[in-house]
Amino acid sequence: MNKLDEAEKYIKANKERLNKQYRLEYHLMGEYGWINDPNGFIQYKGKYHLFYQHYPFDAVWGPMHWGHAISEDLIKWHYAPLALAPDEEYDKDGCFSGSAIEKDDKLYLVYTGNIHTGADGGEYKQVQNLAYSEDGVHFKKYDKNPVIGQEQIPERASKRDFRDPKVFKKGQYYYVVLGSNDGMGNGQVLLYRSLDLKQWEFVNILAKGDETMGYNWECPDLFELDGKGVLIVSAQHMKARGNDFNNPNSVIYFIGDLDIEKGVFQLGDCHAVDYGFDFYAPQTTLDKLGRRLIVAWMDMWEMPMPTQERGHNWAGAMTLPREIVRVGDRLYFKPIEEIKNYRKNHYHLRNIKINGEKYLDTISECYELEIEFDAGEAREFGVKVRKGKEEETILCYSRDESLFIFNRDKSGIGPKGERKTNIALKNNKLKLRIFVDRCSVEVFINDGEKTMTGRIYPGKESLNISVFSKGECSITRLDKWDIAVLP
Ligand code: FRU
Incomplete structure (x- = not known):
């Protein structure tokens, strides 16, 4: 049996074993086992799709699969079959985070393949891959993966942390922003472009943080809102500033001027996206109503998660999807109307x-x-x-x-x-x-x-x-x- 069917079968056979006590009423969780980052958030052929980092076999992080849920209204979700399993050389130790885009009626997923290079998983390399679907449910991996390989990592960028492509289209080009660091303790974002999603060229190091803003940036997201550029990143071990950034990792945003051709984003001030405890690795999408929506993993790395114990058999959930509105040099986040x-x-x-x-x-x-x-x-x-x-x-x-x-x-x-x-x-x-x-x-x-x-x-x-x-x-x-x- 292939890995995808194996995982699917395991979920179906075990989901009755869930302890329902803390199962959420109106927030998305995995059907069984572990989930983290939201992935591939998109409205495709009228329906909202949300994929997620998923280890179905236990309530702990493990070799990443992509879970998949579909909704008409962003609140009531139906599980679709798992979309990706780590079953190829180029993603053998995990199908890591990524995003989705529609092209020629097909739904494309751009995601990171994680490959261990040492015995214990402490050393790894990462490449970017493509998968596509005609029906939005069943996915096929592109036969010439990876589409962005290690050799396309520029100098002054980590050869290890190279992940979480967020894809978007502007003019004739498709772009991805990728999470990275400069190898000296500063998070940064890389920009690549392509005409067909298959052949990619490096454009520039789009933006870089200073030593207070985390040693690595994950899950970057770049979009325009009312004529201004917005960059959101998940900063690992961002330093606390008074009441702000007191969690192990923080999600921050910058509003600034974006020159996409040169691949330069002039960073404005840095602000938290959420001021609570549990909000990480968010992803945004623009829906057909023109709303910029954001959803995040409603948990935090390095913090205890009670549903991992006592036979609950699940861990991880998504926030309520929120709408982002720009008010001057700040972003406001509102619950979706639905x-x-x-x-x-x-x-x-x-x-x-x-x-x-x-x-x-x-x-x-x-x-x-x-x-x-x-x-x-x-x-x-x-x-x-x-x-x-x-x-x-x-x-x-x-x-x-x-x-x-x-x-x-x-x-x-x-x-x-x-x-x-x-x-x-x-x-x-x-x-x-x-x-x-x-x-x-x-x-x-x-x-x-x-x-x-x-x-x-x-x-x-x-x-x-x-x-x-x-x-x-x-x-x-x-x-x-x-x-x-x-x-
Ligand atoms: C963020 C993250 C991503 C990575 C994924 C792995 O939470 O670390 O950078 O792709 O989780 O599950």
Whole structure:
């Protein structure tokens, strides 16, 4: 049996063994086993396709396959057969991250083949490959792979880290940006171009970080938004700057001027894409509605993942897809509209005053909360979700420090800690949209000015929600809907 069928068969035979306790209601996960980066995010022949880094045989990272899910609306996903397995010389130790593009009605995948060069996998080389499909479901690898080989790596670029092609078309050319580093501890992005996706030429080192911005850049993404260039990269071991970049790895963006012909991107300031705990290796796509959508792996390397233990048999999930909007020299991230179609059981409060803690007379596991606070006299105010006898996840605004804080010290099992980010009140008001799922929280602050994403693993009984303040504040409106996708 070939490797793809073998993996498929294994999933079908084992998926009943999943422990469902933390299986997410409205976020994409693998059908069984491990997933990481989103790959090949595209709208093709009307449907959204999202592929992902996948090791189906266990809830740990292993030789990478590409899982595949298809959706009409980015919320309800159906699993398609696995798209790629590591079964050729040029990808024998993993089909690593990559992206998708449509050409002549076909769906093309451009991905990295990982090849170990030493016995223990510590040494490796990486090349870029092509696969294609007529129906968007069954893929064939191109018979002249690799399409970008080791010999096409320029000087001043690592011969080892050379991965994660993100493909796009501009004018007559197809381009890929590739994750790289200069071999001296600075992440960088390489640009290549092609007329047919098969023959590629190196254009330039498009952009390079400094020594604070991570020793290697993974999963680059380059696009234009309202006339400006945007570069997003996943920076390994980015150095902390105060409250920012306190995770092992960080996703950062730059807005700047792009000269695609010369292959030069003038980097503007560097900002975090998300200010929480768990957001990595995102990928964007432009859909037919003209939206620039982004989805990320809702986990973090080097952090414990509770569903790897106790017979859960799965690990890894995607964030809610978000729409990117440029507001001057910043990006805003908003939940996609489609999520509203899954709202059920509306609960609301209007114009109430709080001073102390108040429980809402509703409980839920998977829901959306929209709250508008008027800070009044309060020094501190916020909301607690997935609250039980001893558990709570705190989302709180501190007026004295002008900080929004996500604290998961008492969230349940799983990693703890808090993340903080600077937010200014507008007319003394704070607006939150919060998405809670069985083991995740995503907060959109002030219409997407900043987002904070984190995984939490509360007990089944921790279902309460409370609002609180130190000093009097008012909630001008609070709306809550359960979100139900699964039948
Ligand atoms: C990012 C990453 C990519 C690589 C993939 C391997 O999370 O390390 O650079 O292609 O994961 O699974």
